[in-house]
Amino acid sequence: MEMENGMKKKNNIKSKSFFITILTALFILTSLWFLQRLLMPKYMGQIVEGALIAEYYEETTKHDVIFIGDCEVYENISPITLWEEYGITSYIRGSAQQLIWQSYYLLEETLKIEKPKVVVFNVLAMQYNEPQKEAYNRMTIDGMRWSEAKVKNIQASMMEDEKFLDYVFPLLRYHSRWQELNKEDFIYLFDKKKVSHNGYYMRVDVKPVTGEVNPKKLANYQFGENAYAYLDKMTTLCKDNDIQLILIKAPSTYPYWYEEWEVQMEEYAKEHDLAYYNFLELTEQVGLDYQTDTYDAGLHLNLSGAEKMARYFGTILREEFQIPDHRGEAEYEEVWKEKVEFYNQERERQKRVYGIIE
Numbered sequence: 001m002e003m004e005n006g007m008k009k010k011n012n013i014k015s016k017s018f019f020i021t022i023l024t025a026l027f028i029l030t031s032l033w034f035l036q037r038l039l040m041p042k043y044m045g046q047i048v049e050g051a052l053i054a055e056y057y058e059e060t061t062k063h064d065v066i067f068i069g070d071c072e073v074y075e076n077i078s079p080i081t082l083w084e085e086y087g088i089t090s091y092i093r094g095s096a097q098q099l100i101w102q103s104y105y106l107l108e109e110t111l112k113i114e115k116p117k118v119v120v121f122n123v124l125a126m127q128y129n130e131p132q133k134e135a136y137n138r139m140t141i142d143g144m145r146w147s148e149a150k151v152k153n154i155q156a157s158m159m160e161d162e163k164f165l166d167y168v169f170p171l172l173r174y175h176s177r178w179q180e181l182n183k184e185d186f187i188y189l190f191d192k193k194k195v196s197h198n199g200y201y202m203r204v205d206v207k208p209v210t211g212e213v214n215p216k217k218l219a220n221y222q223f224g225e226n227a228y229a230y231l232d233k234m235t236t237l238c239k240d241n242d243i244q245l246i247l248i249k250a251p252s253t254y255p256y257w258y259e260e261w262e263v264q265m266e267e268y269a270k271e272h273d274l275a276y277y278n279f280l281e282l283t284e285q286v287g288l289d290y291q292t293d294t295y296d297a298g299l300h301l302n303l304s305g306a307e308k309m310a311r312y313f314g315t316i317l318r319e320e321f322q323i324p325d326h327r328g329e330a331e332y333e334e335v336w337k338e339k340v341e342f343y344n345q346e347r348e349r350q351k352r353v354y355g356i357i358e
Contacts, residue, residue, distance in 0.1 A: 032171060037190070041174070043139070044188045048195040049074075049096040053106070053143030055196055056093055061335050062114045064323050065090035067199065068103040069122030072250035075300035079198035080343040081310035083336050086318050087325030092199025095143075097136040100125045100230045105153035107234060109144065111241055118321055119238055120246045123265050123276075124255065126231065129224025131159050141167060197343045202303055204350040209290035209298040213256055221260035228268075235272050244275070244321055251279040251288055251309070253298030275320070279309070286312040303347060 043050035052074060065088060067073045074094030082088040093106050103121060110116075131137065137157045144150040154167045166173040195201070238245040247269055249257055257280060269276035279286060286308050290298055293305030301309065317323040326332045350356075 041138075041177075044184050044192060044195070045182075048201065050139035050143065051192060051195050052199060052201070053093065053095050053140060055143075055194060056091060056110075056199065057145060058194075059091065059198075061089065061332055062116075063089045063091045063198075064117045064326075065120065065317060066107070066110055066114075066116040066118070067092040067094060067120045067122075068098070068107050068110075069094055069120075070098040070125055071096055071201075071300060072122045072124050072252050073120070074196070074199055074201050075203070076250045076252070076306055076309055077313060078200050078202075078303070078306040078310040078343075080200070080340055081307045082314045082317075083327075084340065085311055086314040086323070087327035088314055088317055088323050089326055089332060089336075090198065092196075094199055095136075095140040097128075097132060098125060098140055099128050099132065099157065100227050100234075101156040102137075102140045102153055104230045104234050104237070105149045105156070106140070106144070107237065108152075109147055109149035111237070111243075112147070112149075115241060116243060117323060118244045118246060118317065119234075120248055121234060123247050123249055123261075124252075124257070126223045126227045126261070126265070127255075129226045131157050134159050134162055137162070138173075142170065194342070197346070198339065200306065202306075202343075202346055202350065203295040203300070204303045204347060204356060205295045205354045206292055206302060206304075207295050207297050208292065209253055209294060213254055213298075215256035215258065218258070221258055223261070223264055231268065235274065246321075247274055247276040249276075249278040249280060251283050251286065251305075252300060253280075253290065253294075255299075277313075277316070282312070303350075 041047075041050060049071070065082070067077065067090065071094065074092045077092070079090040079092060082090050093103075093110060095102070098106075103125060107119060137159070141150065141153055141157060144153065154164060158164065163172075235245055237243075247265060249262075249265070257278075262278060265276055265278075268274070283290075288301070288305055288308055293301055293308065295302040318325075
């Protein structure tokens with residue numbers, strides 16, 4: 001009997017020890033998870049561009065048009081206007097200084113989720129043949145869900161001094177950020193506010209273009225092999241999935257778009273049977289006025305300009321690419337009604353902030 005009682009005590013001790021070990025491990029893991037969420041940038045203040053990529057996963061309906069690229073897409077065209085004017089469902093998977101391989105892997109990931117009829121890529125990113133800056137890498141990659149595409153994106157994007165594990169465990173990268181914490185880090189610890197309108201970043205203020213751009217001469221105007229390799233991969237991916245790829249150059253007056261670059265894109269589009277639209281050459285047709293339709297002296301369009309771009313490009317999408325009108329369809333109507341309301345509310349809020357009276 002004593003031996004039996006002794007065995008029971010030993011088993012009880014082992015069970016308690018195992019239970020305590022499990023609780024301790026869970027506490028440590030929960031604490032690390034909490035610290036990681038706290039220390040990672042929230043992108044809810046002045047720099048909201050880092051929040052754009054993650055918002056795509058909140059979508060509940062499909063999109064016929066997917067835009068990919070840098071700020072020349074997410075600030076220059078309004079998906080809400082495309083819906084209101086044409087019933088076109090679209091989303092902009094854009095991010096700050098999005099490099100072409102980042103665009104490719106975002107597209108690869110997107111096609112695992114949905115199959116659009118058209119993909120629109122802004123070609124300014126062709127100027128970059130190598131990774132540029134870790135901060136911009138983070139604004140694109142950290143918001144992606146884990147997948148094979150994200151892993152490849154990290155590997156293609158890392159600077160020489162970056163480590164893969166820092167992306168797997170962002171706490172390793174941001175552990176020293178505790179000195180920079182502010183109230184927004186706590187307010188948006190678990191729930192962030194929505195900052196875009198189907199990927200579009202709205203600005204209603206006005207800062208006109210003044211003077212002429214004097215471009216610096218480049219030692220070499222040829223786009224790099226790596227950039228071309230990913231453009232080829234993007235072209236092949238779209239063709240393999242029966243998706244029409246459209247190349248565009250947004251109507252931004254800066255960074256300067258060189259004629260030598262334009263020739264290369266025209267030749268590429270012709271060789272691969274792709275549509276290419278340079279909106280710098282179509283500003284009159286679009287109706288753009290650089291005195292009223294930009295908020296930062298020509299780098300990006302404001303809301304007025306983005307809506308003009310959507311109306312013009314929407315006609316192209318409807319007439320040249322037969323993108324259907326989904327207005328009146330129950331699957332989309334309620335969802336897009338909410339999007340339009342949020343869009344209008346944000347427009348009115350910004351008008352009050354900037355003192356715009358119409």
